[in-house]
Amino acid sequence: MIPTTHYLYLSLALFTIGIVGVLTRRNVIVMLMSIELILNAVNINLVAFSRAYGAVAGQVFAIFIITDAAAEAAVGLGIILAFFRNRETVLADEMDLLKW
Amino acid sequence: MTLPILLFFVFAGIAVGGALSLIFAREPIHSALALILVMVALAVLYLLMGAGFISAVQIIVYAGAIMVLFVFVIMLLNAGVENRTQHSIMARWLGIPLAVFLIGDLAYWMARGAHALPLAERSGSLAAGPVSTQDLSLHLFQSYLFPFEITSILILIAVLGAVVLARREP
Numbered sequence: 167m168i169p170t171t172h173y174l175y176l177s178l179a180l181f182t183i184g185i186v187g188v189l190t191r192r193n194v195i196v197m198l199m200s201i202e203l204i205l206n207a208v209n210i211n212l213v214a215f216s217r218a219y220g221a222v223a224g225q226v227f228a229i230f231i232i233t234d235a236a237a238e239a240a241v242g243l244g245i246i247l248a249f250f251r252n253r254e255t256v257l258a259d260e261m262d263l264l265k266w
Numbered sequence: 267m268t269l270p271i272l273l274f275f276v277f278a279g280i281a282v283g284g285a286l287s288l289i290f291a292r293e294p295i296h297s298a299l300a301l302i303l304v305m306v307a308l309a310v311l312y313l314l315m316g317a318g319f320i321s322a323v324q325i326i327v328y329a330g331a332i333m334v335l336f337v338f339v340i341m342l343l344n345a346g347v348e349n350r351t352q353h354s355i356m357a358r359w360l361g362i363p364l365a366v367f368l369i370g371d372l373a374y375w376m377a378r379g380a381h382a383l384p385l386a387e388r389s390g391s392l393a394a395g396p397v398s399t400q401d402l403s404l405h406l407f408q409s410y411l412f413p414f415e416i417t418s419i420l421i422l423i424a425v426l427g428a429v430v431l432a433r434r435e436p
Binding site: 167168170171172173174175176178179180181182183184185186187189190191192193195196198199200202203206209210213214216217218220221222223224225226228229230232233234235236237238239240241243244245246247248250251256257259 | 289294297301319376383421423432
């Protein structure tokens, strides 16, 4: 049987990689993908704790988070499409309309 | 080393490697393919945890629906190679130390809190056992029925929002 801490460390690694991706990449699509990575790390934690405690709630909320990720991806990509139509760019540092 | 542990390390390695290639790939489409790899590896890990339904949903919704959306948008926008910039001095000198600090700090507190996990679980024999899909569905449609319905409204709003945002102005 695999100890729960193994899963927690895996989740930790994916979370940190996701954070680094969001902070360092310039392409907004890749930033959104890094956010999906972070949500996945959360899901691993939920399912691992659900297994450790024999509690169903963890898996139920994992399903809610997957739904949430789907909604976030749809709206986020919609915003990127609308922005690209106006400014012809997907790079975060060129999105400076509100920058003084 | 038993088979589950071996499988865990193989697929955890694939997941971490895929995640690293996600953030290091210059082409967005390569990042998307790396993310699909991560999703599939995680689905196998969910199976190892006895969460069959989550594993199936992971493949169908994440690797299927969401990633198709990403790949579609990347191809639609024709997003090319992203070049590095040297604008941020702080990112250049503090980036790697701060990332190492973040992971070290989190790992330290996680190691300190590990004793709070259930006892049977740490010694290797899981007292509680995996949650069955039947249990999951009973809870989802009885105890958590209201949040479940709220979720469907959330999805509806997201669909409407995506259509309104992506619509071409008349």
